[in-house]
Amino acid sequence: MSRLRITQAPGERAPDGRADLHGGDSVSAWLDVVVTLSGLPGDESRDVRDELEDHLRTRSRELMLGGMSENDAARTAIAEIGDAATLAKGLRGAKARKPRRTVMAWTTIGVVGVAAATAGILAVKAPGDPMVRTSVYAPATSPDAEKVRAVKIAATPDMTFGEFFQGLGKAAGMPVVVHWPQLHALAHSSDGPEIAAVEPLGVEFAPLSLIPALDLLNDSLNLTPDNRVEWRLVEGTILFASTAYFDRLETSLVTYDLGSLPATLASGEHRDSVGEMIPRVVEPTLWADHGGDRATLTVFAGRLFVKAPRRVHDQIEWVLSEIRKGSDAAPTASADPLPARSGTVKAESQSTIISRMVPLDHFGPTEAAELVTRFARLAPDIRRSEQPLYAVEVGPSSGVINLIGRPEHVERAARLLRAVESWVKTTNPRLDRESTDWAFGTTTFTYRAINTDPTQLADFVTRVIPVKLDWEQRNDVSIWKDLRVDAAAATIHLMAIPPLIEVVAEILPLIDTPAEPLPLIPC
Amino acid sequence: MAARSVAQESSELLILSLLAEGPRYGYSLSKEIASRSEDAVRLTPGVLYPLLKGMESQALIESTWEEVRSERREGDDEGEGRRRKWYRITPKGRTRLAQRVESHHAWRRIIDLFLPAQKAEPGEGRAEA
Numbered sequence: 001m002s003r004l005r006i007t008q009a010p011g012e013r014a015p016d017g018r019a020d021l022h023g024g025d026s027v028s029a030w031l032d033v034v035v036t037l038s039g040l041p042g043d044e045s046r047d048v049r050d051e052l053e054d055h056l057r058t059r060s061r062e063l064m065l066g067g068m069s070e071n072d073a074a075r076t077a078i079a080e081i082g083d084a085a086t087l088a089k090g091l092r093g094a095k096a097r098k099p100r101r102t103v104m105a106w107t108t109i110g111v112v113g114v115a116a117a118t119a120g121i122l123a124v125k126a127p128g129d130p131m132v133r134t135s136v137y138a139p140a141t142s143p144d145a146e147k148v149r150a151v152k153i154a155a156t157p158d159m160t161f162g163e164f165f166q167g168l169g170k171a172a173g174m175p176v177v178v179h180w181p182q183l184h185a186l187a188h189s190s191d192g193p194e195i196a197a198v199e200p201l202g203v204e205f206a207p208l209s210l211i212p213a214l215d216l217l218n219d220s221l222n223l224t225p226d227n228r229v230e231w232r233l234v235e236g237t238i239l240f241a242s243t244a245y246f247d248r249l250e251t252s253l254v255t256y257d258l259g260s261l262p263a264t265l266a267s268g269e270h271r272d273s274v275g276e277m278i279p280r281v282v283e284p285t286l287w288a289d290h291g292g293d294r295a296t297l298t299v300f301a302g303r304l305f306v307k308a309p310r311r312v313h314d315q316i317e318w319v320l321s322e323i324r325k326g327s328d329a330a331p332t333a334s335a336d337p338l339p340a341r342s343g344t345v346k347a348e349s350q351s352t353i354i355s356r357m358v359p360l361d362h363f364g365p366t367e368a369a370e371l372v373t374r375f376a377r378l379a380p381d382i383r384r385s386e387q388p389l390y391a392v393e394v395g396p397s398s399g400v401i402n403l404i405g406r407p408e409h410v411e412r413a414a415r416l417l418r419a420v421e422s423w424v425k426t427t428n429p430r431l432d433r434e435s436t437d438w439a440f441g442t443t444t445f446t447y448r449a450i451n452t453d454p455t456q457l458a459d460f461v462t463r464v465i466p467v468k469l470d471w472e473q474r475n476d477v478s479i480w481k482d483l484r485v486d487a488a489a490a491t492i493h494l495m496a497i498p499p500l501i502e503v504v505a506e507i508l509p510l511i512d513t514p515a516e517p518l519p520l521i522p523c
Numbered sequence: 524m525a526a527r528s529v530a531q532e533s534s535e536l537l538i539l540s541l542l543a544e545g546p547r548y549g550y551s552l553s554k555e556i557a558s559r560s561e562d563a564v565r566l567t568p569g570v571l572y573p574l575l576k577g578m579e580s581q582a583l584i585e586s587t588w589e590e591v592r593s594e595r596r597e598g599d600d601e602g603e604g605r606r607r608k609w610y611r612i613t614p615k616g617r618t619r620l621a622q623r624v625e626s627h628h629a630w631r632r633i634i635d636l637f638l639p640a641q642k643a644e645p646g647e648g649r650a651e652a
Contacts, residue, residue: 047588047608048572048576050588050605050606050608051549051572051606051607051608052568052572053605054548054549054550054591054605054606054607054608055549055550055568055572057605058550059550080567080568081567081568081569082567082568082569083569086569087568087569087572087573090569090570090572090573091572091573091576093573188626188630222577284569285567285569285570290567290569291565291566291567291570
């Protein structure tokens, strides 16, 4: 699977030699994310890209005619489309739909699971953290619900819906209630056939437990992820109805105090960003502002007021807990993606993939995504990994980037962001102030590359560290006093101001695959 | 932003209805739906494009590509032409549209049967039975 494309290919350089993380086309970068996440094959991928590009360019032009700047127009158009991962998942799902009565193969489950695992809306189970839920549904916590989940049932071509549901109840030793009017409405909303007690299931499978069985059934009915056949355990009775039905029953108004966010996110601007971010990462299609009808969100007086189904609240809790933890949250190698719904099936590699929100104080998400993408392209072990490292923009003004990948890769990318952000925060202002009398002095540093081409390493560090110095006027002063690459010895020799050497010394091992696993450090 | 949701079951009906009038591309479909509903209904791109893809895979609609010449500034590298995907309704789509329309009317008739009992508030308008 290809990685995200970077907006400036290796070897290119801004005319003035400075780091250039700002000149990329945000539309192209966003399209790269969607296309990559969708996993569609070549021609299909190109068609999807072209169609979405036409939409974005047309919309951007319309906004520009209304007086908006080009950059703002592009970002607004992207924001209107919504979360890239969700769109990619929808496109993949649209492709995967098969005519009913097709016997689903087990590989279908794998595809569904992997799609969920790469969709960018994953939650990660952190053992021992009470804020993180491994399931959004109450049945998961009750022994009776576990009993229902463990029930095995097979489907035969002539089995009816009524027989299927009753068979489940019989196997679990519990009564079953099926809300047929809701399921009828569900069928009405899809391209599938009627769902009624006497109608045939139209799908066949060997004995399966409840969740994969319902997944296959839902897929065969062409039901969308937002509205499928779901179940709950209510006072010892298994109730089957639609997602929309349960969402309405389980909707509540909840306030979330944003005052407990980290100091860097406590400002009004960031509070608003949190309010913008949540509908993008948590069930994006349910929100009123996205055209949905099951969730609303208002930020007022330092609080989020959210009226939404319980499963949405559970995910909001997780997002906020991740933000509170900031980047000191240790990614967990045993991470378990939070099922987006009860029917999500475990994928083969899900235990090695995590999703982590990293707060950004000094970078925009687009710049951060580009930085991480360059890093993922260069670091040998990440480049060769079967699980790509993704940096998904949560939103143009969210102040957060979503990193998805193997835990060790995500951790290194987060460290890289922190190192460069620290430079931007602490040193760049001083460069502006002190460049005249040049109070920094210089120091030397030599790095021996282990696994990476030293020329590419040198190119990376000189490219990604933003420097605000005006090189046109200060061409007699360089923060890089010397930078030489000895390819034969695989070494880079640097002479530069001490803060720059410090950040380079931190970045290079992150790229070059350290021999020992990096210890986890707090932000 | 007072956008109302568009129910999933109505999306296909709206798209097929518009395409029955003539070919359209994705952005044009979303604009027209918003315009005709006076912004009461919006089909977001995140819903629209997967839906179009699914409808095309079912042969309800078909598509062709057309080169679009950008109207951007002269000398701008990004002013090159780009491709635009136009959708048309197929005979199968017209059949589906007729079924959807009939189904919609039938469903509304059923719902109307229940409304008087559920909307018993004094002075409130009654739906046609």
